[in-house]
Amino acid sequence: MKGKPLVSIISAGLSKFGKHEGLYARELFADAVKEALDRCPRLDPKNDIEAMFVGHMGEAYEHQGHMGAAAADWAGLLNIPATRTEAACASSGAALRSGIYAVLSGLADVVLVGGVEKMTHRTTAEVTEYLAMASDYPFEQWHGITFPGLYALMAKAHMHRYGTTEAQLATVAVKNHYHGTLNPKAQMQKEITVETVLASRVVASPLKLYDCSLITDGASCAILTKPELAARFTDQPVHIIGSGQASDTIGLYERQSLTSLLAAKLAAKTAYDMAQITPEDIDVAEVHDCFTSAEIIAYEDLGFCPKGTGGKLVESGETRLGGRLPVNTSGGLKAKGHPVGATGTAQAYEIYLQLTGQADRRQVKDAKTGLTHNVGGSGATAAVHIYRSDQQ
Amino acid sequence: MSQPPFTIEQFYKYLTEGKLMAGRCHNCGKIHLPPRPLCDNCFHQEFEWTEISGKGKLATFTVIHIAPQQFQAMAPYAVGIVELENGLKLPGMILGVAPEQLKIGMDLTIDFGTCSTAQAWPQWPRYCFKPV
Ligand SMILES: CC(C)(COP(=O)(O)OP(=O)(O)OC[C@H]1O[C@@H](n2cnc3c(N)ncnc32)[C@H](O)[C@@H]1OP(=O)(O)O)[C@@H](O)C(=O)NCCC(=O)NCCS
Numbered sequence: 064m065k066g067k068p069l070v071s072i073i074s075a076g077l078s079k080f081g082k083h084e085g086l087y088a089r090e091l092f093a094d095a096v097k098e099a100l101d102r103c104p105r106l107d108p109k110n111d112i113e114a115m116f117v118g119h120m121g122e123a124y125e126h127q128g129h130m131g132a133a134a135a136d137w138a139g140l141l142n143i144p145a146t147r148t149e150a151a152c153a154s155s156g157a158a159l160r161s162g163i164y165a166v167l168s169g170l171a172d173v174v175l176v177g178g179v180e181k182m183t184h185r186t187t188a189e190v191t192e193y194l195a196m197a198s199d200y201p202f203e204q205w206h207g208i209t210f211p212g213l214y215a216l217m218a219k220a221h222m223h224r225y226g227t228t229e230a231q232l233a234t235v236a237v238k239n240h241y242h243g244t245l246n247p248k249a250q251m252q253k254e255i256t257v258e259t260v261l262a263s264r265v266v267a268s269p270l271k272l273y274d275c276s277l278i279t280d281g282a283s284c285a286i287l288t289k290p291e292l293a294a295r296f297t298d299q300p301v302h303i304i305g306s307g308q309a310s311d312t313i314g315l316y317e318r319q320s321l322t323s324l325l326a327a328k329l330a331a332k333t334a335y336d337m338a339q340i341t342p343e344d345i346d347v348a349e350v351h352d353c354f355t356s357a358e359i360i361a362y363e364d365l366g367f368c369p370k371g372t373g374g375k376l377v378e379s380g381e382t383r384l385g386g387r388l389p390v391n392t393s394g395g396l397k398a399k400g401h402p403v404g405a406t407g408t409a410q411a412y413e414i415y416l417q418l419t420g421q422a423d424r425r426q427v428k429d430a431k432t433g434l435t436h437n438v439g440g441s442g443a444t445a446a447v448h449i450y451r452s453d454q455q
Numbered sequence: 456m457s458q459p460p461f462t463i464e465q466f467y468k469y470l471t472e473g474k475l476m477a478g479r480c481h482n483c484g485k486i487h488l489p490p491r492p493l494c495d496n497c498f499h500q501e502f503e504w505t506e507i508s509g510k511g512k513l514a515t516f517t518v519i520h521i522a523p524q525q526f527q528a529m530a531p532y533a534v535g536i537v538e539l540e541n542g543l544k545l546p547g548m549i550l551g552v553a554p555e556q557l558k559i560g561m562d563l564t565i566d567f568g569t570c571s572t573a574q575a576w577p578q579w580p581r582y583c584f585k586p587v
Pocket residue numbers: 152187191194210211266272273274275276277278353401403440521
């Protein structure tokens with residue numbers, strides 16, 4: 064047996080992703096918590112859950128900060144220590160990591176980690192502005208650079224250097240939209256073709272509408288405990304056997320490479336080393352496809368293929384359901400949606416379903432080892448986690 | 456000899472004077488663009504201002520169509536990251552080039568721009584890059 068379990072996931076929950084008119088973020092969060100509690104009847108939430116970490120990116124959306132306490136309040140988990148973690152789109156990847164710190168420190172035996180964002184009640188211009196706040200203000204935002212813009216700068220550099228094509232980027236969107244149709248909780252429920260993507264309007268060249276992730280309302284959570292306590296709560300725990308988190312310069316322009324994310328590479332190396340496995344051992348992965356080009360770069364950073372060949376990997380079909388290493392079976396940020404603060408633990412939720420055989424029409428056969436890759440900003444934060452189930 | 460502080464504010468002040476200035480670490484010589492208060496190479500805290508060339512080559516670019524509110528009137532507009540002659544990089548808008556003429560590797564030079572903002576903070580000039 065490789066890699067000692069750090070913590071075990073005993074349950075997880077996810078709200079439907081999409082537009083939730085009239086709902087407030089903390090209400091959505093309670094929805095995700097409710098599913099996690101329903102899935103785990105042996106857990107007594109009031110007595111067992113001892114701490115909570117909630118990823119939430121922006122107080123601008125709802126004029127609401129202090130989401131740790133607000134989310135605990137509405138989830139019925141009053142009075143436990145509840146802390147918001149913020150690392151842009153990796154806010155709940157950081158919550159997961161914080162939960163692991165908490166359990167391993169011995170200060171808490173059972174911890175709820177999760178994330179939430181409510182975005183769709185704002186105009187696209189407002190959302191564009193709020194998202195950009197996670198990039199460097201004096202040199203990026205000040206000069207009109209948006210989030211899609213930052214990823215477009217990397218996409219352009221990757222295409223120039225490695226010959227990656229717009230059709231290869233489009234293939235990521237086609238795959239993830241297909242996966243989304245198999246996930247009832249995904250925001251997008253329609254298949255598309257490469258032509259749909261190529262013909263869609265430009266957001267930040269070379270990225271077009273269908274290369275972009277969605278503006279989404281949603282919440283997610285997972286409940287962690289010490290591996291030796293897991294059996295008390297569930298017969299189907301999923302163990303986290305590797306955890307890596309790293310940071311990098313806040314400004315994209317200060318990085319040595321514009322075609323890979325050093326933070327993601329470092330987080331992946333830490334996680335793989337801890338788990339004592341290699342990329343070949345991964346059966347299913349959720350990666351941060353905030354833009355189609357980001358999924359291609361993620362393949363390379365995670366060692367799923369050699370540098371520069373991510374475009375070819377998606378074209379080969381190996382990362383599609385039924386392929387050697389299905390990636391983003393949930394539909395990913397592209398089709399499931401990207402409520403930024405909720406994304407990290409939503410990825411963990413999908414891997415939890417996959418490794419416990421509960422992924423229905425999108426189930427990867429015999430999936431035993433999974434990986435999540437959650438990126439904040441243009442790569443100033445990355446969190447990579449590796450999961451394993453005991454099931455034979 | 457006392458130097459102006461190694462701040463982003465001071466960096467932009469120099470820009471209004473038509474100078475692209477960076478901070479050089481007294482201990483290890485690393486040049487920081489923008490300047491910082493703590494050398495990320497050796498943790499030294501003493502620097503000197505050094506003027507650097509605003510000429511460079513376009514490392515990557517994009518044309519932004521969906522813009523934040525403040526920039527909507529300008530969209531679509533081009534932004535890029537320019538690799539300066541000393542190897543350091545700086546992002547900014549690219550003006551004076553038609554989008555279809557933009558090319559990775561093309562020569563650009565900084566234009567120090569002006570500050571025309573109604574807001575109280577920040578009062579920074581918006582430099583940009585233009586063809587040589
Ligand atoms: C791409 C984007 C700018 C589109 O916003 P928009 O131009 O305001 O589009 P609208 O919301 O008006 O939607 C128009 C149509 O396009 C669809 N649409 C919107 N975004 C889409 C996307 N990313 N992919 C596919 N279709 C999309 C909508 O469903 C709608 O379809 P309908 O007319 O059939 O209902 C916006 O989704 C966006 O900013 N995405 C990126 C979010 C981001 O940067 N996240 C952080 C990443 S780290």
